[in-house]
Every structure is written in C-alpha cells, then in structure tokens.
Amino acid sequence: METRAAVLWRLGAEPPYAGGSALTVESLTLSDPGAGELLVRVEAAGLCHSDLSVINGSRPRPTPMVLGHEAAGVVEAAGPGVIDVAPGDHVVMTFVPSCGHCTECASGRPAMCTVGAVANGAGTLVSGGTRFGRDGVGFAHHLGVSAFAERTVVSRGSVVVVPPSVPFDVAAMLGCAVLTGFGAVVNTAVVRPGESVVVFGLGGVGLSAVMAAALAGAHPVVAVDTVAEKLSLARSLGATSVLDARSDDVVAAVRDATGGGADHALECVGSAAVLETAFAATARGGTTVAVGLPDPAHRTALPAVTLTGEGRVLRGSYMGSAAPARDIPRLIRLWEAGKLPVGRLRTGDIAFDGLAAAFDELAAGRAVRQLLRPAAT
Numbered sequence: 001m002e003t004r005a006a007v008l009w010r011l012g013a014e015p016p017y018a019g020g021s022a023l024t025v026e027s028l029t030l031s032d033p034g035a036g037e038l039l040v041r042v043e044a045a046g047l048c049h050s051d052l053s054v055i056n057g058s059r060p061r062p063t064p065m066v067l068g069h070e071a072a073g074v075v076e077a078a079g080p081g082v083i084d085v086a087p088g089d090h091v092v093m094t095f096v097p098s099c100g101h102c103t104e105c106a107s108g109r110p111a112m113c114t115v116g117a118v119a120n121g122a123g124t125l126v127s128g129g130t131r132f133g134r135d136g137v138g139f140a141h142h143l144g145v146s147a148f149a150e151r152t153v154v155s156r157g158s159v160v161v162v163p164p165s166v167p168f169d170v171a172a173m174l175g176c177a178v179l180t181g182f183g184a185v186v187n188t189a190v191v192r193p194g195e196s197v198v199v200f201g202l203g204g205v206g207l208s209a210v211m212a213a214a215l216a217g218a219h220p221v222v223a224v225d226t227v228a229e230k231l232s233l234a235r236s237l238g239a240t241s242v243l244d245a246r247s248d249d250v251v252a253a254v255r256d257a258t259g260g261g262a263d264h265a266l267e268c269v270g271s272a273a274v275l276e277t278a279f280a281a282t283a284r285g286g287t288t289v290a291v292g293l294p295d296p297a298h299r300t301a302l303p304a305v306t307l308t309g310e311g312r313v314l315r316g317s318y319m320g321s322a323a324p325a326r327d328i329p330r331l332i333r334l335w336e337a338g339k340l341p342v343g344r345l346r347t348g349d350i351a352f353d354g355l356a357a358a359f360d361e362l363a364a365g366r367a368v369r370q371l372l373r374p375a376a377t
Contacts (some may be wrong), residue, residue, distance in 0.1 A: 003030045004374070005066045005132060005149035006355050007139060012057035015364070018357040023055065025352045028066070028139060031131040033079035033153050040091060040154060043168035045071035045147035045372045047355075047362055048176055049203060049270065050095075050293060054142065055359065058295040062123040065140040066132050068372070069095040070176035071147030072168045075159075082156050090166070091159040092175045094324045095143035097126045098157040111319040116157070120144055126155045148355065150374045160328045166335070169349070169371050170342045173204065174331050175324075177369060178342055181208025183320015183327060184266055184291045185216060193217030195263040198254050200245070200278050202230040204345050204369045205291060206268035207237060214238025215339060218264075222257050224250060227365050237344060245274075254281035266291050272298040279306075279314065287313040291320075345369045 005028050013022035033039045045068045053059040054067065075089045085091070097119060098110035105113050119126045123140025131153040132139035132146065144158045162171055181204070185191050197213040199206050202225040213221045214237065222241045223234035231242040241257045243250060255261050261283030267275045270292030279288045279302050306312050320327070334340035347367040350358045352374065361367040 001030050001151070002027055003149050003151045004352060005139070005146070006068065006352065008055060008063055008065045008067050010063055011054070011060060013055055015360050017055070017359045020356065023067070023356050023359070025355070026134070028132045028134050030151055030153060031133070033077055034127055035080045036082060036127060036156050037079040037125065037153055038075050038082060038085060038091075038156060038159060039077040039151060040073040040093065040159070041076050041151050042071050042073040042147050042149055042374045044172040045374070046172050046177060046204065047358055047367070047370045047372065049362065050176070051142070052359060052362055053270070053293060059293065060296070061142065062140040064137070065123055065142055066146035066149055066152070067142045068147030068149065069093075069143040069145040070172055071145060072162070072171035072175065076151070085156060085159065085161060089161050090164050090171065092162050092171050092324075092328055093145045093147060093154060093158055094160065094175045094179065094319070095145055096120070096319055097144040097155040099126055100157060108323060109321070110323050111321055116144065125153070126157065148372055148374070160324050162328065162332060166332055169346055170335060172371060173342050173345055173369055174328050177204030177345060178208045178331055178340070179322050179324065179327060180291065180317075180320040181205040181268065182212040182331060183322040184289050184317040185209050185212035185264075187321035187327070188315060188317035189264045189266065189287055189289050191216045191218050191264055194219055196220050196222070196258040197264045197266070198222040198224060198258065198262040198278070198281055199266045199268060200224045200274050201267065201269035201292060202227070202234050203268065206266070207234060207345055207368060209266050209268060209291070210234050210239050211237050211340060215334070220257055222254055222262065224254070230368065233344065233368070237341070250277060251280045258283070262286060264289065268292050270294045272300040275300055276302060279312070282312060284310040285312065287315060290314070290316045346371060349373050
C-alpha cells in the first residue's frame with residue numbers, strides 16, 4: 001500500500017528546518033506485515049528530542065529514515081503468528097521492540113533487549129529488513145516504530161494494547177515521554193516518600209519525572225530549566241521549588257532547597273555538562289540518574305572518590321527501566337484517577353505540513369510535546 005511519511009534524508013541538519021530539504025514528506029510503499037508483525041494506522045505521534053538528535057546527527061542512524069518513535073494508533077492487520085493482538089485494537093507503540101527471548105527480556109528488563117537494540121541501531125525491524133520503500137530503495141525504521149507516517153509496520157514486541165477509552169493524544173505520550181520520565185523516578189531511582197528530588201531539564205520526560213516524584217511523595221521536588229513557561233508548568237505539576245539553570249550557582253541553590261543536596265538528581269537533558277551539575281547537586285549517599293541521551297562522543301569527568309568516599313550512586317535509565325506491558329497499564333490507571341495529568345504536556349497538534357516548523361519550535365526549547373496527527377490535512 002501507499003502511505004505518506006516524513007523522511008529524514010541526511011544527518012547533521014541544523015535549524016531552521018522549515019523550508020529545508022533534510023526532512024520532507026513523501027509517498028512510500030509499505031509492505032504487508034510479516035510474521036510477528038502488525039500494520040498500524042497512526043493516530044498521534046509525539047515530537048521528541050530523540051527525533052531531533054537523529055536529525056542533527058548527535059544520534060547517528062542510517063538514512064533515508066522514516067522518523068517518529070512515540071505514538072498510538074489502531075491495528076489494521078496482524079501478520080502470521082500474532083495471536084494476542086487483532087485488527088481494531090488500540091495500541092501504544094514503544095521504542096524498544098522486545099524480543100521476549102534474550103537474557104535481558106527473560107530477566108524482566110525488556111528495555112535492555114539485546115535483539116531490539118541491534119535492530120534499532122541498524123534501522124530495521126527485529127525480524128530483519130525494512131518495510132518502507134520506493135523504486136527499490138529501502139527506508140530505515142526509527143527505533144522500530146517510524147510513527148511519522150499515516151501507517152507503519154511494527155513488531156508485536158513494540159506495542160501494548162490499551163483501552164479505546166484512552167484518547168490517542170494521551171496514549172501516544174505514554175510510549176516515551178511519560179514512560180521514560182515516570183519510570184526513571186519509580187523504577188530506576190526507586191524514590192521513597194519524603195526523599196528529595198531534583199530534575200534537570202523540563203521537556204516531556206523531565207516534566208513526567210516531576211509528576212512521578214510528586215506522586216511518590218518526594219519532598220522537596222526541585223525543577224531546573226532555562227524556560228520560564230516550563231518552570232511554571234513544573235510548579236503546577238508538583239514541583240515545590242523551581243530554579244533557572246542560568247543562575248550563578250545552581251548547585252548551591254539545589255543544596256539550599258534540599259537541605260544539603262538532593263537524595264535523587266535526574267538529568268533529563270542529554271548533556272554531559274548538566275550530568276556533572278546534577279551529580280554535584282546530589283547529597284552524600286544520593287543517587288544521580290542519567291535519563292537524557294547525550295551525543296555518543298561526549299565524555300564526562302566526575303570526582304571518582306565521591307563514589308566510594310561519599311557512597312554516591314551514578315545510574316543510567318533507558319526507557320525508564322520500564323517493562324511496558326506492566327507499566328503502561330499502571331500509567332493509564334493513574335491517568336484515569338486524575339493523578340497523572342498527561343494532557344498538560346501537550347503543546348499542540350500539527351499536520352504533516354507543519355512538521356519541520358514544529359522541530360524548529362522543539363529545537364528552540366519552546367515546545368514540550370507537539371503531536372503529529374497524520375490523518376489531518
């Protein structure tokens with residue numbers, strides 16, 4: 001079948017993207033789903049910094065590539081061997097396709113799936129190859145999802161079935177922003193009531209971390225960013241203190257707000273320099289969690305003695321250390337109860353013709369979560 005899709009032709013493009021040629025909307029051929037795969041009609045797809053990191057080249061991926069990895073939609077067809085998902089099911093797509101068989105999946109860590117990681121790096125589905133093409137040329141998949149398209153083919157291990165009562169705009173954000181930020185607090189840091197938390201970077205992931213910290217009973221919850229609107233939103237979502245990252249001594253300000261240093265510091269920017277700041281703002285015996293994805297070439301320098309002498313912990317969190325089939329239903333229950341206002345993260349909806357300009361908004365730090373609605377004209 002034919003489908004419209006947003007194609008990234010080359011890495012390393014710098015903003016402005018509107019009017020440029022690096023990201024264009026094309027008509028591509030989409031193959032039928034193979035064994036263990038699903039054809040999904042995309043209803044909403046979030047624009048995330050991980051997409052932007054591929055566009056600007058800081059996360060190298062094969063091109064040409066159909067972008068997009070945070071999405072929700074409706075299953076239109078199931079390939080051979082898929083027995084637990086059917087046409088008409090509403091699904092959230094997640095950016096690590098779990099094979100279900102590797103050591104990591106078998107030990108309850110599907111976010112670390114070895115098979116999925118290899119496929120994601122190669123721009124293929126876990127069963128191999130690509131499903132988008134034109135004139136004999138294959139177009140790579142982004143993180144097994146490629147949601148900036150009217151329709152996409154994904155592995156069964158890339159989706160979680162959700163109730164039709166969950167709006168697509170909410171469901172889409174559960175697949176990356178909320179799952180990653182919430183999971184970093186609950187699954188990775190394991191924040192306890194009364195512990196202090198500081199979150200550096202207030203995009204969709206960081207704001208989800210703020211919501212999770214407040215729900216976990218953390219106190220105080222400190223939010224750090226450079227954008228006044230995001231700081232205000234963070235306060236309304238549960239932050240007890242907000243700090244401008246451009247202030248003279250952010251570390252001292254965090255230590256003052258937390259009574260000596262945060263029990264948990266979460267770096268949600270993807271910056272080695274910010275990670276060093278987060279580590280410096282952590283208390284003795286505290287935990288620093290690296291959530292953002294930095295450029296692979298970046299290095300960090302931390303005082304090694306503090307790991308032993310001060311009992312500090314530095315921990316990575318990919319996809320919120322989540323098990324999507326377990327965690328997404330939990331997130332939905334919290335949303336249904338009014339405890340997780342996911343909709344507050346939504347900046348606005350866009351159609352294909354506004355996609356490049358929307359990435360300019362994201363790159364400038366003015367947007368939290370813009371949602372592509374592929375069916376919109």
